[in-house]
Amino acid sequence: MNQEAKKVANNLYGRVNMPAIERCRVSFCTDLEKSVLMSNFERRGWNQVGPDDEWNFYWASTQTCRNLFSVESGYRMNDNQMINHFPNHYELSRKDLLVKNIKRYRKELEREGNPLAEKAEVVLHGGQVVTRYVHLDFIPVTFVLPADYNMFVEEYRKSPQSTWIMKPCGKSQGTGIFLINKLSKLKKWSREAKTPFHPQLSKESYVISRYIDNPLLIGGKKFDLRLYVLVTSFRPLKAYLFQLGFCRFCTVKYDTSVTELDNMYVHLTNVSVQKHGGDYNNIHGGKMTVQNLRLYLEGTKGRAVTDKLFSAIQWLIVHSLKGVSSVMANDRHCFECYGYDIIIDNQLKPWLVEVNASPSLTSTTVNDRILKYKLIDNILSVVFPPDGVPDVRWNKLPSAEALGNFDLLIDEELLEKEEPSSSSGRGAKPNKAR
Amino acid sequence: MDGVKEEVIHQTALKLAEEIKNLSIYKSFYNDVQKLVASPNVKKEDFKQTLQQAMKEKGLDTKLRNTVFHWVRTQSKQNKLDPLTSLSKASAQWEKRIHKSLNSMCSDLETSLAKIRPQSEQDELADKWNELSTYNLDLTKYRPVYAPKDFLEVLLTLSGYVPFTREDEPKWEFAHLPLQVKTLDQIRKLYLEWSSGEPLLGANPHMASAVPGFVTLEAERVSLGERVAALGYAPVVQEYLKKGSPQCLRAKLWAQVLGSEIKGQQITYFNQLKKSVLEVDLMIDKLIFKDVQLTASNDDQYFVFEDVLYQVMLCFSRDCDVMQQLKGSIGSPLTVTIKGKQTSTDSLTVFPPSGVIPFHGFTMYATPFCYLYDDPVQLYYTFRAFYIRYWHRLHYISTHPQGIVSLCLLYERLLEANEPLLWIHFRNININPIRVVFKWLMRAFSGHLPPDQLLLLWDAILGYDCLEILPLLALAILSFRKENIFQVNTLQNVDAVLADLSTISVIPLLQLALMRA
Numbered sequence: 001m002n003q004e005a006k007k008v009a010n011n012l013y014g015r016v017n018m019p020a021i022e023r024c025r026v027s028f029c030t031d032l033e034k035s036v037l038m039s040n041f042e043r044r045g046w047n048q049v050g051p052d053d054e055w056n057f058y059w060a061s062t063q064t065c066r067n068l069f070s071v072e073s074g075y076r077m078n079d080n081q082m083i084n085h086f087p088n089h090y091e092l093s094r095k096d097l098l099v100k101n102i103k104r105y106r107k108e109l110e111r112e113g114n115p116l117a118e119k120a121e122v123v124l125h126g127g128q129v130v131t132r133y134v135h136l137d138f139i140p141v142t143f144v145l146p147a148d149y150n151m152f153v154e155e156y157r158k159s160p161q162s163t164w165i166m167k168p169c170g171k172s173q174g175t176g177i178f179l180i181n182k183l184s185k186l187k188k189w190s191r192e193a194k195t196p197f198h199p200q201l202s203k204e205s206y207v208i209s210r211y212i213d214n215p216l217l218i219g220g221k222k223f224d225l226r227l228y229v230l231v232t233s234f235r236p237l238k239a240y241l242f243q244l245g246f247c248r249f250c251t252v253k254y255d256t257s258v259t260e261l262d263n264m265y266v267h268l269t270n271v272s273v274q275k276h277g278g279d280y281n282n283i284h285g286g287k288m289t290v291q292n293l294r295l296y297l298e299g300t301k302g303r304a305v306t307d308k309l310f311s312a313i314q315w316l317i318v319h320s321l322k323g324v325s326s327v328m329a330n331d332r333h334c335f336e337c338y339g340y341d342i343i344i345d346n347q348l349k350p351w352l353v354e355v356n357a358s359p360s361l362t363s364t365t366v367n368d369r370i371l372k373y374k375l376i377d378n379i380l381s382v383v384f385p386p387d388g389v390p391d392v393r394w395n396k397l398p399s400a401e402a403l404g405n406f407d408l409l410i411d412e413e414l415l416e417k418e419e420p421s422s423s424s425g426r427g428a429k430p431n432k433a434r
Numbered sequence: 435m436d437g438v439k440e441e442v443i444h445q446t447a448l449k450l451a452e453e454i455k456n457l458s459i460y461k462s463f464y465n466d467v468q469k470l471v472a473s474p475n476v477k478k479e480d481f482k483q484t485l486q487q488a489m490k491e492k493g494l495d496t497k498l499r500n501t502v503f504h505w506v507r508t509q510s511k512q513n514k515l516d517p518l519t520s521l522s523k524a525s526a527q528w529e530k531r532i533h534k535s536l537n538s539m540c541s542d543l544e545t546s547l548a549k550i551r552p553q554s555e556q557d558e559l560a561d562k563w564n565e566l567s568t569y570n571l572d573l574t575k576y577r578p579v580y581a582p583k584d585f586l587e588v589l590l591t592l593s594g595y596v597p598f599t600r601e602d603e604p605k606w607e608f609a610h611l612p613l614q615v616k617t618l619d620q621i622r623k624l625y626l627e628w629s630s631g632e633p634l635l636g637a638n639p640h641m642a643s644a645v646p647g648f649v650t651l652e653a654e655r656v657s658l659g660e661r662v663a664a665l666g667y668a669p670v671v672q673e674y675l676k677k678g679s680p681q682c683l684r685a686k687l688w689a690q691v692l693g694s695e696i697k698g699q700q701i702t703y704f705n706q707l708k709k710s711v712l713e714v715d716l717m718i719d720k721l722i723f724k725d726v727q728l729t730a731s732n733d734d735q736y737f738v739f740e741d742v743l744y745q746v747m748l749c750f751s752r753d754c755d756v757m758q759q760l761k762g763s764i765g766s767p768l769t770v771t772i773k774g775k776q777t778s779t780d781s782l783t784v785f786p787p788s789g790v791i792p793f794h795g796f797t798m799y800a801t802p803f804c805y806l807y808d809d810p811v812q813l814y815y816t817f818r819a820f821y822i823r824y825w826h827r828l829h830y831i832s833t834h835p836q837g838i839v840s841l842c843l844l845y846e847r848l849l850e851a852n853e854p855l856l857w858i859h860f861r862n863i864n865i866n867p868i869r870v871v872f873k874w875l876m877r878a879f880s881g882h883l884p885p886d887q888l889l890l891l892w893d894a895i896l897g898y899d900c901l902e903i904l905p906l907l908a909l910a911i912l913s914f915r916k917e918n919i920f921q922v923n924t925l926q927n928v929d930a931v932l933a934d935l936s937t938i939s940v941i942p943l944l945q946l947a948l949m950r951a
Contacts, residue, residue, distance in 0.1 A: 166723060219738040220565060249738060284734035290737060292805075295681060295886050299806045303656070303682040 012155060026389060029055040031064055034361040036279050036372040040380060044388070056390045057223055058083045062358055065089075069331070074392040077333045082383065082390040085357060086234070086336050087329040090210055093338070093357035094322070095207045096169045106136050128159050138316040139352050142209040144169075154207055156183060163211040172356065179211060200282035212351055218288075218296065223247040224353060225290065225342040229409070230377055232335045232383055234328040236412035241314065244371050244407045245290040251281075261416040285364040301348070309348045316342070316352055318410050332392040335383045336373070378404035439698055450505060459501060466494055473483055475871055504693040507823075507899075518612070518833050521592065525831035528588050529765045532791055535579055536768070541715055543745040547785055550573065551775035555567050556683045566723075566744035567731070569676065573724045578794035585793070585829060586869070589842060592831070608843040609869070615844040618852055622903060622948050625894075627676050627941075629948040636890035636941030637715045652680065659683040666690055675897035678890055678941065685806040690852040691896050692819035696812050699769070704811045710787070713770055718786045722747045722797075729797045735885055739804035746800050746814050750788055750821075757789030759822050764789050764830055790826070795873075798880040799825045802892065805885050817818035820892075823902055836901045841875055842868050845905035852909065857914050870928050871908040878904060879935075887940045894944075910939060910947040927935030 001420070026046040030037055049055050051064070051430050060068070060083055068075050069087035077083070091097050109117035116251025118134045121367055142154040145166075156164070161181075161357045166189070168176040186208075215222045228242035297306040317340060343351045361376075363369035385394035397414070444652065454460055467485075468491060470476055476484045488497045540547050562569045592611065624627040633641060639652035648654035657679070662674045663686045667710070679687050689695045730736045730743050750756070754937040757767065758867070767789040775781035800817045807813035827837045834840065849867055850857045860867045874882050878901070879891060893904050911932065912919065918931045 093465070219741055221738060229684060281732065281737065283732045284737050286737075288738055292885060296805050298681040299685055300808045306682075365734070 010352040011155040023315060025058045025430045027054060028057040028059065029053070031057040031360065032059060036360055036361050036363065036369065036376050039373065044376075044380070050295075052322045056080050056082065060084060060122055062089065063072065064371055069329075078086060079392050080390050082333055082335065084334075084336060084393070086145050086231075086334045087331060088327070091324045091327050094144075094169050095167055095354055096205055096326075098320070098355060099139060099142045099144065101327060102136075102320065104138055105307040105319070106133055109136075115250060119364040124159060130158065131417075135315075138312075138350065140210040140320070142207050142329070145189075145206045145208055147205070153183070163213050164208050165211045166206050166208050169205045169207060187351045210246075212343050212345055214346045216348065218247075218249075218347045223249040223288070225293075225340075225344065225350075226314075226359070227290070227317070227339055227340045227342065228359065228381055229321075229338045230382060230406060231321060231338065232320070233332075233413075234325040234330045237318075238396055238411045238413065239318065239323055239409040240403065241317065241409045242373065242375055242378065243407055245367075246287045246371070247290065247293050249286040249288065251286060283365060284404065285368060285369065287365065297348075305348050309344065309350060313342060313350045314409060316350055320352055320355065321410075335379075350433075374405055378406050447552075448500065452506065453660060454501065455506070457501065458498075462503075463494070463497065466492070466730065470494070480842060490927075496665070496667050500666070500690075500693060503668045521611075521831055521833055521839065524588065524592055525555045525765060527586075528831065532579055533768050534664050536717070536785075536791070539577070539579075541905065545717060546773040547717050547768075547770045548772040548783055549715050549903065550772060551569075551713060552862065555715070556712045563708070563745065565741050567740045569723075570764050571720060571723055573720055573727070576720045576724050578721065578725060578728070579719065579791055581794035582873045585876065586872045589831070589839060590866070590868075592839065599663075608839070610844050611839065611843060613630065613840050614844055615835070615847055618848055621848075621906060624902070625898060625948055626899070628945050631945070631949055632677065634945060635680065636887075636893075636939075637945055639943070647856060656680045656683070659687065663687055665688065668693065672897060672899065675893045677897070679893050681805075681886070681889065683749075684889060684893070685812075688896065689812065689816050692816060692823065694812075694815040694819040696815050700815055703810050704749060704814060707752045708745075710752035711748045714783065716783075716786055718791070719748060721792060722751060723790055728882065729795055730801050733744065733801070733881060736801040736804060739801065742813065743797055743800060745810050747792070747797055749814060750818065751786040751790070751802075752782065752788065753790075754787045754789075756822060757784060757787065760826055763832065763834075764826060765789075790821075793829060795877055796879070798877050798949060802880055802885055802888050805889065806822055808862060825878065827901065828878060840878065841905050842872070842903060844909055845871060845875070848905060849912065853913055853916065855904050856912060856919065859920055865925050865928060868910075868947050870932055871912070874908055875904050879907065882935050883938065883940065885937055887938065891940050894941075906947060907940065907944055909933065910943045913947065914938075914943060 003101070014156045026044065026045045028041050029049055029051050030041070031051075043302040046057070051058070058064075060082070065083060065087065067073055068077075068083070091101055096359055103386060106117055110119075115137050119131050120134050121129055122132045123129055141155060143149070143155070145152065156162075160183075163179055163181045164186075165177065165179050166186075180188070180189070225247055227245040230240040232238045232240075294306060294310065297309065320340075336357060337359065339356035341353040341356070343353050345351065361372055365374055381404055382398045385391050386399070386402070397411070435949050470488045471485065473488065475488045475491075489498070527932050536547065559566075559569065589608075592608070607863040616624070628634065633644070633651050635651060635852055639650065639655075641647065641651050643654040645654045648657065659674060659680055660683065662670055668691050675687060676789050677693060686762050700832070702775055726740055726743050731740045736743075757764065769782055770785045772783055777785070799821060800813075802818075803813045803817050807816065824836070827834060829838065831837070831839060846868060859868065865930075878895070879888055883891065891903065891907065895901060919928055922928055922931060922932060
C-alpha cells in the first residue's frame with residue numbers, strides 16, 4: 001500500500017505542470033504509517049507528500065505538532081491546511097494539567113455562583129464526611145507531586161485505609177504506574193526513585209489519585225471504557241462522541257487483597273499491559289463493545305440507571321472540555337481526536353481517568369481494526385468541508401450524513417443560535433447518544 | 435360438537451386436578467389456600483365466590499393459572515414411539531456412535547468415564563468455583579464428541595430411497611421425508627401480528643407511537659411491559675413477547691413465561707448440583723471445559739461471562755430433572771459405573787445425569803442469557819427451561835414438527851418455493867443449500883448474530899412458542915444477500931458471503947419476508 005502512495009507522489013513530482021483537476025487533489029503527510037490511516041487516505045485518492053512539501057492534511061505526532069506551532073519554527077499554515085492536534089493539547093492530555101484545569105474551572109464556576117458548582121457533603125464508605133461538587137465530581141481526588149505533597153498528606157490522613165495510584169505525568173501505556181496503600185510506601189518510593197524527591201530538583205512530576213477501589217465488575221473482572229471524542233473547535237466548543245467505543249478487561253479477576261496490589265494485571269486495564277499477561281486472548285483482545293456493555297447493564301440493572309450512567313459520561317466529557325477551552329489555543333487549522341479513559345464504579349458513577357491526545361491506532365483484533373478504520377473515516381468526513389478539500393474558512397457544521405458514527409455532543413455555536421440570550425453557554429446540552 | 439369439547443375439557447380438568455398434587459408447588463399452595471379459607475373474608479354461605487375473590491386478591495389466582503398454563507404446555511403430544519422407523523433407527527445408530535466415541539476417547543486417554551473426585555481436587559474446585567477459568571486442566575487430548583457438521587452428515591443420510599432420481603442428481607434433499615411442514619402462507623397466518631404489519635419493537639423502536647400519551651413505540655412497549663410483568667400472568671406475557679420486549683424487562687418476562695422464576699427451593703437444588711459436580715468426576719467435565727474455552731472464551735460478545743458459564747454448564751450436566759422431563763425425546767443415555775464407589779445401587783450413574791452429551795458449541799445455547807441475568811441460579815433455570823422446551827429439538831433426530839429434521843425440510847421447501855433462482859443456483863454449483871445455514875439452525879443463531887438481535891429473535895421464539903422462525907430467518911438472510919451469492923460458485927465463497935451477520939436487522943428482515951403478498 002505504502003509503495004503505491006509513494007509511486008503516485010513521485011509521479012506528481014516529476015510533472016512540471018499539474019492539470020487543473022490534480023491541483024484540487026488533497027496532499028497528505030503522516031508521521032504514522034498505520035494501516036487504518038493509510039487505507040483511509042488512499043481510498044480518498046489523496047497523494048502522500050513529505051513534511052517539507054505542500055501538504056493539505058497532516059496526521060502528525062504530538063512532537064511534530066509542537067515544533068510546527070513553536071515560535072522558533074516560524075511556520076505559517078495556509079487556509080488549506082489542517083493538522084490533527086491542537087498546539088497545547090497537553091492541557092488536556094497531561095495528567096497534572098488536566099487536574100489543574102478542571103480544578104480551576106470548578107473554582108471559577110463557584111466564584112460566579114453558578115449552580116453547576118454546587119457542593120455538598122458526602123459520606124465515604126469508610127465513614128468519613130467530605131465535601132464534593134455535586135455535578136462536577138468526575139475526577140477522583142488528585143494531587144500533583146511533588147508540588148502538592150502536603151495537601152495530599154492532609155487528604156490521605158482523612159481516610160488512611162484508602163489506596164492511591166501514582167502515575168507519571170508524561171508517560172503512557174501504563175508505564176511507571178503503581179499503587180500505594182501506606183504513606184510509608186510512598187516515602188520508600190521517593191527514597192528509591194532515581195531522581196531525588198525534592199520539589200525543586202525533581203524533573204518528573206507525578207499525580208497521585210484516590211484509587212477507585214470499587215470498580216464495577218463484570219464477570220468478576222475490572223474494566224475501563226475507551227471512548228473517542230472529536231473536537232473541531234474549542235471556542236465555540238464543538239465536540240462529537242464516537243458511538244463505537246469499547247471496554248478493556250483485565251485478564252485476571254479483580255482482587256483487592258493486599259497481595260494483589262502489586263499485580264498490575266489485575267489493576268491496570270491498558271492493553272499494552274494486559275497483552276503480556278498469561279491469559280491474554282488475541283481473538284477478542286479483552287475488548288467488549290460499549291453497545292454490549294449497555295445491553296448488559298440494561299438487562300441486569302434496568303433502564304433508568306443505565307441511561308443515567310451514559311448521560312453522566314457525556315456530561316463528564318463535555319465539562320472536561322469546557323474546563324480547558326479557555327486555555328486551549330483555538331487554532332482554526334486544528335482538530336483533535338481524544339481517547340477518553342473512563343472507569344465506572346459499582347454505584348454506576350463514571351470517573352475520568354485520563355485523556356489521550358494520541359489514542360493508539362494499532363489494531364489488536366479484527367474488530368478493533370474495523371472500529372479504528374471507521375473512526376478515521378468518520379473523523380475525516382466530519383473535519384473536512386463537504387467538498388473534501390481542507391479549508392479553515394468553512395463553518396465547521398458537518399451534515400448529519402457526514403457525522404457517520406459520531407454523535408454531536410455539543411456545538412456551542414448552534415446553541416448560541418438557538419438561545420442567543422443564554423450566558424456564554426456554560427450549561428451543557430448534550431444530545432443523547434444511542 | 436360443543437358437548438364433545440366440554441367432555442374433553444372436563445377430562446383434562448380431572449387429570450390436572452390429580453396431577454397438580456404431584457407438583458412441587460402444591461403443598462405451599464394448598465397451605466396458602468387453607469389460610470385464606472380460615473380468614474374472615476371467606477364465608478361459608480358463599481364459599482365459592484368469596485374464596486375465588488380472596489384468591490384473586492392474594493395473587494393465588496394468578497399462581498394457579500400460571501401453573502395450569504405451564505402444565506398444559508408440557509402435556510403436548512409426546513411421541514412415545516417415533517412413527518417413522520427410519521428416523522428412529524438413524525437416531526439410535528447415531529447415539530451408538532456417540533457412546534462409542536466417548537468410550538474410545540476414555541480408553542485412549544486411560545481415564546474413567548466416572549470416578550470419585552479426590553478430596554484435594556474437590557477442595558480446589560470448590561475454592562475456584564467462582565473463577566473456573568483459572569482452574570487449570572490439560573485439555574489438549576480432549577476433543578468435542580461431535581460438531582454440527584457431523585450431525586448434518588447424519589441428517590443428510592436420512593435421505594433413504596428416492597424412487598425417481600437421475601444419474602447425476604445428488605441425493606440430498608429432505609423433501610422426500612414424509613413429514614409435513616408449513617408453507618410460507620401458513621407461516622404468515624401463524625405470525626399474524628407480523629404479517630399484518632403491526633409495529634414491532636425490534637423493527638423501529640423510535641417510530642411514533644399510535645397510543646396517545648407515548649412519544650415512541652419503545653416508550654409504549656416499556657409501559658405496557660411493566661404492567662404485564664407486574665400482573666405476572668404467563669399467557670399474557672407470552673402474548674406480549676410476540677411484538678418484542680425491551681431489554682430492561684426481558685429478564686423478568688422470560689422467567690415468567692417459562693415458569694423459571696427462582697425461590698429458595700431452586701437455590702437449594704442448584705447447590706446440590708454443584709455438590710454433584712464436586713464429588714464425582716465425569717469425563718464430560720473436561721469436554722465442558724473444552725467447549726467453553728473453544729466457544730464462549732473466544733467470543734468477543736461473551737468472553738467476559740466465561741466463569742458463570744462454567745458453573746451453569748457443569749451443573750446442567752448433573753441435573754437429572756432434565757432427563758426426566760425429556761424422557762422419550764433424548765434417546766437412551768449411557769449408564770456407567772463410578773470408579774471408587776463400592777458396588778451398590780448408587781455406584782451407577784447415568785452419563786451424564788442430564789442425559790445430554792454436549793457437542794461443539796453446546797455452550798452457546800446458554801451464552802445469551804448472560805446479558806439478562808447476573809445471578810447464576812436464575813440464569814441456570816431460565817436456560818434450562820429454554821433447553822427443555824426448545825433447544826434439545828435442535829440436536830436430536832425426531833419427527834417432531836419443531837425438530838431439527840422438520841426445520842431443515844421447512845427451510846428447503848421455503849427456499850425452493852420462494853427463491854427458485856437461488857435454489858437453481860445452488861443446484862448448478864452442486865451445493866446442498868442446507869449446508870450454508872445448518873450451523874445457524876442448530877445453534878438458534880447464537881454466536882452468529884450479535885446479542886441484541888439474537889435476543890429479539892428469541893423473544894419471538896417464546897412469543898409464538900415455536901422454532902419455525904429459525905428457517906424463516908435463514909431464508910430471509912439468503913434472500914437479502916442473494917445477489918452476492920449469485921456471484922460465487924464454491925461452498926467456501928458462499929460461506930464467506932454469509933459469514934458476517936453483524937449488520938443484519940433481524941426483525942425488519944423477517945417482517946418484510948412475512949408481509950410480502
